[in-house]
Amino acid sequence: MADITSIEWTESTWNPVTGCTKISAGCANCYAERMARRLRAMGQRNYRNGFQVTTHAHALELPLRWTHPRRIFVNSMSDLFHEDIPEDFIRSVFDVMRRAHWHTFQVLTKRSGRLATLGANIEWPTNVWAGVSVENAVVLDRVCDLRSLDGPAVKFLSVEPLLGSLGDLDLDQINWVIVGGESGPGARPMAIEWVRPIRDACQAKRVPFFFKQWGGANRKLTGRVLDGELWSESPKDHDTLLAKSAC
Numbered sequence: 722m723a724d725i726t727s728i729e730w731t732e733s734t735w736n737p738v739t740g741c742t743k744i745s746a747g748c749a750n751c752y753a754e755r756m757a758r759r760l761r762a763m764g765q766r767n768y769r770n771g772f773q774v775t776t777h778a779h780a781l782e783l784p785l786r787w788t789h790p791r792r793i794f795v796n797s798m799s800d801l802f803h804e805d806i807p808e809d810f811i812r813s814v815f816d817v818m819r820r821a822h823w824h825t826f827q828v829l830t831k832r833s834g835r836l837a838t839l840g841a842n843i844e845w846p847t848n849v850w851a852g853v854s855v856e857n858a859v860v861l862d863r864v865c866d867l868r869s870l871d872g873p874a875v876k877f878l879s880v881e882p883l884l885g886s887l888g889d890l891d892l893d894q895i896n897w898v899i900v901g902g903e904s905g906p907g908a909r910p911m912a913i914e915w916v917r918p919i920r921d922a923c924q925a926k927r928v929p930f931f932f933k934q935w936g937g938a939n940r941k942l943t944g945r946v947l948d949g950e951l952w953s954e955s956p957k958d959h960d961t962l963l964a965k966s967a968c
Contacts, residue, residue, distance in 0.1 A: 726794065729945070730899050730931050730955065731827055734797040737781050737814055738806055739767055740774040741799050744831055746884055747856030750907050753798045774805040781813055784821040792825045802832040808839060819846040829854060829879050833866035845872030850956075852877040852897075857885040868894045875956050881933060882908075886915045892926045897956050902936025902943075911936060916947060929954035 726734045739757065743749070753772070760768040767777055784793060795801055795818075801811060818826045829852040830836050840851065851873035853863040867876050875896045880887070882903030892898070900919055902911035916932070923930035932952035935943035945951060 726797070728794060728797065729933050729953075731794040732791040733787070733793045735780070735784055735793050735795055735826075736767075736777070736798045737783075737817075738774065738776050738796050738799040738801065738803070738810070740770060740772045741803060742774070742805075745856065745860055747831070747854060747860075747882055750882075750903060750905060750909075752905055755905070757798060774799065774803055776806065776810050778810075778813075781817050784817060784824055784826075787821075787824070790823045790825070792827060795826050795828045800830050800832055801828055802830040802835040802839065804832065804835065811839065812843065815843055815846075815849070818849050819844075822846065822848055824848060825850065827852060827877070829877075831860075831863070833863035837866040837869050840870050840872065843872065845870075845874070847874045849873065850875040850877060850897075852879055854879045854881070855887065856880070856882055858888055861887065861890075864891065864895070877956075880919060882936065883911050883915055883919075884909060887919060890919055890922050892922055892928050895926075895928055897929045897931070897954075898923050899931045899933055901933030901945075902940075904934060904936040904938075904940040906938065908937050913947075920947065920952065923954075929956055931955060 724733055757768050757772040761771050826849045828849060831854045833853045851867060851870060853867045855863055855878055876894060877897035878895060879899045881901035883900055898919060900916055903909050920930050930952050931954055932945055932947045934940045934945045937943045
């Protein structure tokens with residue numbers, strides 16, 4: 722259900738919910754769906770329903786058992802703001818994140834409308850970051866929804882898989898941007914001409930930029946070097962502030 726992960730921009734994953742449904746182009750080759758099928762075939766009880774949205778109350782308090790502070794990607798195998806997840810359960814997830822104040826939680830969603838509506842009525846702890854996935858210019862309204870939230874201390878964009886140009890990306894009130902190409906079977910290519918303007922916009926606005934991967938059928942072969950450099954920036958200043966406030 723959780724623990725150490727190979728995802729470059731986080732340290733652990735926590736999945737109090739599993740399963741999701743496709744809503745946009747970025748979902749076409751969903752890695753979580755492939756993984757859920759494998760885990761179901763292996764007999765993992767949390768994936769007994771395959772990739773149907775399923776809540777796991779028994780996994781809610783897992784972060785409270787981890788005493789060492791870490792960055793935790795919430796629901797790497799689902800979407801916390803999926804319409805099939807009851808509001809009460811979402812509030813229970815936030816309650817755990819609030820209690821586990823020594824961790825930093827990264828909540829990422831494609832359901833930015835529900836994020837904006839429900840998130841406006843939730844008290845956001847300082848250790849909970851809010852992010853939206855943006856794969857092309859068609860879904861840039863998700864950034865507007867994220868920007869409308871007053872609560873999160875850090876707002877971030879996961880531009881992965883990047884499937885087209887985002888044009889003149891407005892980074893007002895955005896604190897971090899992650900960019901990556903699609904990987905795995907049927908991976909769609911990512912053009913460098915789509916990536917550079919995002920990096921340049923981040924540099925112009927002094928927004929941390931993290932380039933995760935070029936992707937492809939074998940992402941290890943294509944690597945994560947952009948114009949001769951590794952880009953691994955993150956909101957470290959916020960981590961430092963959080964650590965001091967917890968003392």
